[in-house]
Amino acid sequence: MTAVVAEHDDHHDHHDHGPEKGILRWIITTNHKDIGTLYLVFALAMFFVGGTMALIIRSELFEPGLQFVDPNFFNSMTTMHALVMVFGAVMPAFVGLANWMIPMMIGAPDMALPRMNNMSFWMLVAGVLLLASTLFMEGGAPAAGWTLYPPLVLQTGKAFPFAIFSVHMLGISSIMGAINVIATIFNMRAPGMTLMKMPLFVWTWLITAFLLIAIMPVFAGAVTMLLTDKFFDTSFFDAAGGGDPVLYQHIFWFFGHPEVYVMILPTFGVASTIIPVFARKPLFGYASMVYATGAIAFLSFIVWSHHMFTVGLPIAGELYFMYATMLIAIPTGVKVFNWTATMWKGSMTFETPMLFSIAFVVLFTMGGFTGLMMSVAPVDFQYHDTYFIVAHFHYTLVPASVFILMAAGYFWLPKWTGNMYNEKIGKLHFWLSAISVNILFFPQHFLGLAGMPRRIPDYAVQFADWNMVSSIGAFIYGFSQLLFVYIVIDTIRGGTGEKVSDEVWEDASKHSLEWTVPSPAPYHTFTTPPEKIPTEHF
């Protein structure tokens, strides 16, 4: 009798607990960790594709005059760089982190909808590949900027319908990912894991998922209207038929502004997860961080026209969007003060994830300052569409979102692989990145204020010096990221050889559940719910 039960258990283990063998494992997987890995690897690859495009841009801008590329290809590069980085690198990277970490952080065995999870990943790959294929089509890839403003975007060649279809696919993929995150968080939390006990990364992703569900259909609608304007004789955006090109901008930015917060809210979540661990203190204001995230998400829906101050808004519109935009500074300030207060009187150590997180707080705040400057509508009549805005949003994306993604990589790699990364090379990667990113983007503030418009392939000679400095920074930054690839591969293959504990970081298990499972995390975790929920942030 006993023997029969044991045999049954063995069989069960074999059938259920291991991944498929070979390549098929990755294609048909429904395991949240496998899908998380797929997302992260894909995002890293796209980070280098988008980065290569950025280096083509910076090479052309190294000196005045046109040296390497045709202006139209240059415009394609600025467009594709943005689309690839936003939809191919940063968003998928955070979805990857969500897949890996959310179930482990809330004590769930997997995502709520595992098959849809697989589908949303492969749809993303298809969407990005379709987008990339437009580079080889007659007339070139879209060259109207990532905002795809009409009427200019309607001048795109053969690539136009393909680009729009790829946007649809990316949108569907994002919506499926978002539904999965919401379903998981609402239904799969371990007993005792109340909403206000969830780690902030989970909270920020919950709010981000709602943003995604609200905005992706809007974007899909906007590009579909472009499609019918081009092929089916509608005139949504054509004045000659009673439409208005500025209508597109309103619809786009109703999507676009929350979209940029889709890339920054999970960033806040990771930073709020990492800083307390290395400060050895609870997060200063857990509840106010949750409310601030909610407030930022709400505000993101009612400020869209601050991207359009010079488009010819009525004065009431200018004033309303200026005041509403200025308000964002308050919850954002709360966040920055919170991180600072969390470090205050802590017992800090400075491993690579902490270094990246501190750099994030400082450099993101600088991006916030320029954001505040541009919220002031009348002065935006000078800043708008210059390198000043280029500097602003790159500060809020590169040393913010991208730095935090790197921090997340270093923070959780030991948990994912069971091996420790090489701290020396990690720190080298950090210092090279932190210094070069400022050489790259800080001079762009000067260029913008001095009068250099964005999206131009060639410029007047008084802009030459800072462009050259910026390009040098770009190359240092770009090539230092190869160190990260080296570290990831090295860590997967054994890293320093040191066997990491379940907790990895000192007292990390007080902060979040993922540090209570073995390192590397087994293929299935929390098949039975955890008994104890960390409550330290209370």
Add this chain to the structure above:
Amino acid sequence: MKKTKQLLACPVLMALGLGSAHADYTLNLTKGVTQLSNELYDLHMLIMWICVFIGIAVFGTMFYSIYHHRKSKGHQAEQFHENTTVEIIWTIIPTLILVGMAIPATKAVVDLDRTQESEMSIKVTGKQWYWDYEYLDNGIHFESHLDEASERVHRVSSMDPRSVPNYLLNVDKPLVVPVKKKIRFLFTAADVIHSWWVPELGWKKDANPGFVNEAWTYVDKPGTYRGQCTELCGRDHGFMPVVVIAMEQDQYDAWVKATLDKQNQAPDLSDQTRNSLMAHGESVYLKNCVACHQIDGNGIPGWFPALRGSAKVTGNMDQLIGFIQAGTSKMPAFRKLPDNELAELITYIRNAPALGNNVGDEIQPNKITPKWDDDE
């Protein structure tokens, strides 16, 4: 060698954080030459200093903490968190600062909007890729293209941009305005969205096809002020600068008279030598055709057809004249090109070595018979 020198100069420049060989080198926003632009500059500086001050406070606290509260110094972590008083304070103080910023900002928004009671109006139309200016009060109307020197240099990569004065910031016909007069601008566009920006005037304004936007200026100081298109408008977005020359009233009046005289003058249709036709033809080509058909006449495959070896260009001359005047769905109709310029252009495109064509003929201005009736 030049590049090596520049490369070497870079770290030095970075270390100094200032200084350059260029006289008009700048790190900050211009104060501009209008009351409005000065108001915006002051607002810009005010907010920048507020940001600097907050930055010093926040980063100062953070770095103090990073230096003192570290484990390697044996600092023990305190476990405090959640303090309602502190959280209310750090919500209220920023709110007050924002209110303080919003007051002068609101005043500036109102000032920007004050387009009424202007003394003259200029209609500005953005086109791919030049500006079209129409003085609504006196009928002056002209196009303003990138100047020939910049046009040549940016299209031929071996030429040095530094050899051209005001590279990419110069035009063939600048916009001329009087000082100390309230001028209203009306913006629209013919094809895609453009944006008209002169930093010294303090603002930019989008030119939207099918709609009219307004803005105003009152220039205090005579001078030449340069800007660019700031809304991505296609391939040559970077090559449609704005130049505004502000003059004293009497000089401006003289300019208006001279310009009107020239505008109303019938074009000179007398015969020209072949060299003269070719030389003028190149200018006409650089202004009207080069953006699409390119300096070497190769066009852009998939976008714009080549003129080099084109049967249309080198074939029947009458058909070519009709084609240029009528335009196509993609090419604008050049009906307004006067006969002398059309003759020069046609002679040039059929025979220019730069375009690889050599038909060996020419056409004189008086031989151009109207192939297109404007009333049609």
